[in-house]
């Protein structure tokens with residue numbers, strides 16, 4: 431019987447042996463076998479079928495992590511899914527699986543800041559060159575490709591500025607130039623957009639965010655197609671990435687309600703986005719306006735939206751933006767997002783210093799809001815009394 435994703439998520443982790451609707455947490459380093467022959471048989475099975483869950487050591491996984499891998503594999507419609515201790519771990523794994531000294535990586539300019547540090551600063555030490563392209567102008571991507579180019583790493587939408595890119599166009603550029611492709615799909619998750627199905631080789635999600643949904647666990651996933659599976663498997667083995675079974679359990683628990691939460695996040699985000707759009711100082715960076723390029727690019731690829739948005743605010747006084755953010759009572763001030771609660775961050779000058787293609791005037795400021803699952807009326811009341819501080 432083919433079930434909808436919503437139904438699949440609710441039933442995905444039943445344990446028929448224990449007759450529980452949630453799986454047991456199987457913690458292990460050593461996995462014991464009846465005999466050496468039995469151990470070798472499992473290893474042979476694993477060599478023949480690396481996707482079959484034949485574990486011989488805890489670093490390879492246990493039945494708990496295997497269940498999460500299978501849920502994600504189905505959700506991503508991918509060949510395999512690797513689990514990592516953090517979302518950033520998945521980004522690292524994707525990059526180091528493909529690139530070698532002398533190679534070049536092309537990345538969108540609006541990358542998540544630690545990914546920027548990894549690609550711009552750290553890869554240099556491995557003699558890997560990074561080139562940035564303008565997510566709003568893919569000619570800049572075409573222009574940067576050379577004979578050493580190997581991988582395009584996209585983040586969609588971009589961090590803090592939330593540009594939605596023309597992903598098919600990126601894929602056709604990659605295909606023409608025989609480049610590998612990876613995308614950070616944390617904003618939408620494969621519930622809203624399936625990168626592997628569209629043609630990306632690798633799809634990264636920080637499980638810390640919407641998969642978990644409760645701000646109490648960290649994890650990451652890297653879904654791959656058959657083409658890159660062996661490369662990622664090899665890198666994963668030597669780097670030693672592993673998600674703990676306890677964390678996998680929490681992510682399994684969270685992901686059962688991914689659909690319900692994302693739909694409510696989107697509903698609340700649209701209510702708040704429409705409210706904020708009425709303020710003349712504010713441009714809401716969320717796919718709201720049907721005639722905008724962002725909306726068109728979002729609509730082309732996504733089934734829905736999540737709760738993360740940006741605000742571009744015009745103000746002469748930068749401190750007044752901090753005051754606005756500080757005075758919010760229902761929005762917490764802190765990193766990460768994707769939990770049930772609302773969050774607000776003033777991005778300050780972080781973006782201005784780094785980005786090549788950032789089009790931000792002196793009196794324009796970026797604020798990131800994560801719209802949680804609270805009653806949107808309360809969130810609007812909170813915003814109403816704080817917006818007056820913007821000068």
Ligand SMILES: Cc1ncc(COP(=O)(O)O)c(C=O)c1O
Pocket residue numbers: 516517518519542585589614616617636637638639648649650766767
């Ligand atoms: C877009 C994006 N990708 C990846 C990450 C990294 O995920 P994690 O915090 O799980 O390492 C983040 C974290 O904020 C993020 O915003």
